[in-house]
Amino acid sequence: MNLKQLEYALAVAEEGSFTRAAERCHTVQSALSHQVARLEANLGTALFERTSRRVNLTPAGEAFVRSARTALEATRRIADEVAAACGEVRGSLAIGMISSLTELDLVQVLADFHHQYPHVAIRLSVGNSEWLIDQVRGRRMDLAFIGVWPGEVITGVAHRLLAEEELVAVLPPDHPLASLARVPLAELEHQPLVDFAAGSGARRQTDEAFAALRLQHNVQFEVSDVRLVERFVQQRLAVGLVPAPIAAGFAGVVAVPVCDAPVRRLYAIWSNTPTPAATALVALLEQTLAQAPKPPSMVRLAPVI
Template identity: 50%
Template sequence: MELQQLRYVVAVAETSNFTRAAEHCRVVQSALSHQIAALERELGARLFERTSRRVRLTPAGEAFLPAARECLEAADRARAEVAVAGGEIRGRLAVGAVPTVTAVDLPVVLRDYCLRHPRVRITLTSAGSGELADRVRQGGVDVAFLGLPPRAEPKGVRSRRLGGGELVAVVAADHHLTEGEADLRSLADEPFVDFRTGHAGRAQSDEAFAAAGVRREVPFEVSSAEFMVDLVRQGLGVGMLPAAYAPRFPDLRVIRLRDAPTRVEHLIWGDRSSPAATAFLELLRADHTESG
């Protein structure tokens, strides 16, 4: 059993396609297929079911995949530790972030990290807080930035609070609501554009409206802040955004709320941090201390 064979198995499992997996691994498909077939003979079990329309893991493949990932991660950590011993940080760093993160200037942090550690391969994933927390727990993402309701805490990961802030209501420039201050009750009759039910961003608003005893209608559910803003611009409803994030859209009218929903941003990471992830956490800790 070779590490390259494990990489091929993981690539096919993640793409559900031998051709795309071969492209990802930068090998010809015949070589990838041959190596997987050799591994299956060694294991005495088929790892994939192949049809003309799809590829999926067999029960044996489902059992094999987590161990294959752990082996590859261990090999990567071993290489990285050797590099650290020689005074160099290298390897892979997978970062995740909600699109509305404001507690840190993430593009600047990533730039500074790249300048300090040019041999580290960085990837960035933008997703909701729940999905990112799952990916960190599963090891697919090393560190992530979440936005959660005040009483919520990340579970199954290590975490640090970065700061909190209020949400504001945003409406189209020609909306009948006037700019300034309001309370949630005054918005009760307005249609809303908000994240889908179950999304951490939605929970922040739902909890605040429930605490105020206000029922609201959310006819437009979205999966990203950018889509929310697009719909708000068309006058389709009221949106809710972090106060520090809303100024990115100067064409929208901002209404500050006296009983505003709040959220807390968290930095999370797994129990076993690679040298690349540890260096990222140290950079963030230094920057946050200096800014504080």
């Protein structure tokens, strides 16, 4: 068993295809298949069930993936750990964020980080909270910024609460409810709503709020980008519910506080065994938050593991 075999087998597991795995590893499929077959022979068991359409993991393969990822990560980190012990932070840093991140100027944070640690290669991806949590748990991402509803339990990663944000109703200026100082959630029960996809963390926070009052949640338009909420409301097709800081950046709409408002919690999450680069970014994040003005929505807690 060697590191190249581990890398090839993990690529097959993640791509679900020997062809795509070979492309990802910049090798020919025959060479990759030969190395995976040798690995299976050494282990004495099949790691994959091969079908005409897809390659699936066997129970042994699933156990292999968990251990192989840890082994490869540890190997890749050796040079970075040695450099960090000598006072130099280097390597790579994979970061993720939700598209509706507030409370933090992440671009400025990354600019400050790059200035302090120019030998770290930074990669940023945008996705939903569920995908980001899975990426950090699987060690495919070092740190991510997510938003979840208050009842959601975050496990398998270190995390820090950044803020709690109440959601506000976003309405067309001429909407009958737009002139109210506060709108009861019950008044939105029969309004056409624009919201995120069912099952997503962003959607659960509104689903839970309506369900708690035994109200119907009439979502007619499901979107993946918070800016589409603004567009649907501008065109008078629906009413939206978004965090107040996001609504403040919308144009041509009115934001009204909601009685019994749904709440979103923003977290930074990272691996329980962070790389030197990730550790340095968490330290910079703490420094940035300590120096930032504290709006009323900000909640300060110690990191939780």
